[in-house]
Amino acid sequence: MASRTELIEAFRNQSRACAELGSPFMASLLETAAGELERSGSIAGLLASWLGDPVADAVPLRFAAALHALVLSGTAPELAAAYPSSGQATDPALVWRAALAAIEARRPDVESFLSSPPQTNEVGRSAAMLGGFLQIAKEAGGKPMRLLEIGASAGLNQPWDQYRYELGEAGQWGPSDSPVTVQAEWSGPQPPFDAAVKVAERAACDSAPVDPEDEQARLRLRAYVWADQPARMALLDAAVALVRRLGLRVEQGEAAAWVTERLRERAEDRVTVLFHSIAWEYFPDDTKTRIRDAVDAAGQDADMDAPFAWLRLEPPAGNGPGGGQPELRLTLWPDGKERCLAQAHTHGPPVCWYGAGEDTDHG
Ligand SMILES: C[S@@+](CC[C@H](N)C(=O)[O-])C[C@H]1O[C@@H](n2cnc3c(N)ncnc32)[C@H](O)[C@@H]1O
Incomplete structure (x- = not known):
């Protein structure tokens, strides 16, 4: 099982990588998640018992994609309203509150999303x-x-x-x-x-x-x-x-x-x-x-x-x-x-x- 420290480090490293790759929103979201894990906040229960290697399994990207899936599928309207696709400037505190509420409301969907490997296809x-x-x-x-x-x-x-x-x-x-x-x-x-x-x-x-x-x-x-x-x-x-x-x-x-x-x-x-x-x-x-x-x-x-x-x-x-x-x-x-x-x-x-x-x- 991954240690809490490994998990936090994986989130922080991915946050830095996203900042370098031109995604301030992802950088902020993953840094906030790392802080919550450090404080044993509510997402710790969702992620802290990850059985594999959090880096090889790309856990931070799975987590961010699970939230984005809720936004894109229309199942978390409050989270969607806080996301960049709403066209409004994003407020990290608001995004995080809406994310926690969405995770609580749709926990089985989030867990099911997290359990499958990432799937990406880059046209660029x-x-x-x-x-x-x-x-x-x-x-x-x-x-x-x-x-x-x-x-x-x-x-x-x-x-x-x-x-x-x-x-x-x-x-x-x-x-x-x-x-x-x-x-x-x-x-x-x-x-x-x-x-x-x-x-x-x-x-x-x-x-x-x-x-x-x-x-x-x-x-x-x-x-x-x-x-x-x-x-x-x-x-x-x-x-x-x-x-x-x-x-x-x-x-x-x-x-x-x-x-x-x-x-x-x-x-x-x-x-x-x-x-x-x-x-x-x-x-x-x-x-x-x-x-x-x-x-x-x-x-x-x-x-x-x-x-x-x-x-x-x-x-x-x-x-x-x-x-x-x-x-x-x-x-x-x-x-x-x-x-x-x-x-x-x-x-x-x-x-x-x-x-x-x-x-x-x-x-
Ligand atoms: C990061 S994705 C890259 C997809 C695509 N080539 C691109 O550049 O967007 C890596 C892909 O390799 C596939 N893959 C991993 N191991 C494989 C294997 N042993 N045989 C065939 N495909 C594999 C995964 O399913 C995944 O779709």
């Missing part, structure tokens, strides 16, 4: 991965892509080529009439916008996929968006609507078994692209080893007729959950050289694009 990560996809398209000579995504959640990064990107001074890319616009601060050179992109196939898996047709699943995904970040919420909603319209689905499957099976098949005249974002750290070690084995085998089998790319947006290896700024890394076979293309934010933007450089180490 497509902005960071876009440059990698374009680089692959360019180097594979415009061959149609066979896209394979693991840890895809609701699959919101699958139709990355259908989104419009506004990347500041680097320019725009994608269909100008797209219902989804991803805005990202961008530094560094322009990625190869002129590469010919054609997607022939898309497939994705997740051990716990989110069905975009399921209202409760959509609510859960929305609840994990921080309540004072309406632009992120609008992006999520627009992407969910597009994924539903396109009929894209994420298969239920364990990443290693799924990838091994898919990569066994060589795709002639296509470039096979295995990609993932902020998923690697959640895979068990055995899964990572088996994926690496499947990737090595596919790399050895690749040639100019059937190139193979491994594109990943993940925190630098070895830093543990949530550790370090995510890096966009690409290994493209047949030559099999690994490159670090960019550094990004946990939610995607801002993106620092290094270009198609050959070296793998940008610190």
Whole structure:
């Protein structure tokens, strides 16, 4: 069982991280919760007997999302009136009073929400991965892509080529009439916008996929968006609507078994692209080893007729959950050289694009 001190520290650390990631509301809410835990306030009864690791289980984010779910579902009108989405300036004391009242009134709902792992799907990560996809398209000579995504959640990064990107001074890319616009601060050179992109196939898996047709699943995904970040919420909603319209689905499957099976098949005249974002750290070690084995085998089998790319947006290896700024890394076979293309934010933007450089180490 987690000690009270560990729990309080997890809330304080998450509060600081939220402040750094542009969410003063979350920072304040989680700091207030940490203070209440310290004083053995009423939420101690809800959280103090947490059986797992509060950091690995992301307990502070579960707690904030449980409250946000009450707001979004319309089941806690007084809490909703105190939240940023009401359009009024938020008063932390008022928010906290309304939060405690809502927890008391809806305790079974809150407990049930807390008992499931977090579920997030960040569309903004497509902005960071876009440059990698374009680089692959360019180097594979415009061959149609066979896209394979693991840890895809609701699959919101699958139709990355259908989104419009506004990347500041680097320019725009994608269909100008797209219902989804991803805005990202961008530094560094322009990625190869002129590469010919054609997607022939898309497939994705997740051990716990989110069905975009399921209202409760959509609510859960929305609840994990921080309540004072309406632009992120609008992006999520627009992407969910597009994924539903396109009929894209994420298969239920364990990443290693799924990838091994898919990569066994060589795709002639296509470039096979295995990609993932902020998923690697959640895979068990055995899964990572088996994926690496499947990737090595596919790399050895690749040639100019059937190139193979491994594109990943993940925190630098070895830093543990949530550790370090995510890096966009690409290994493209047949030559099999690994490159670090960019550094990004946990939610995607801002993106620092290094270009198609050959070296793998940008610190
Ligand atoms: C933090 S989410 C990231 C989702 C998405 N890639 C994104 O960037 O928004 C990590 C995802 O990995 C999935 N996952 C964790 N372990 C897995 C496994 N062994 N096989 C497949 N998916 C897994 C989780 O269910 C979750 O949807």
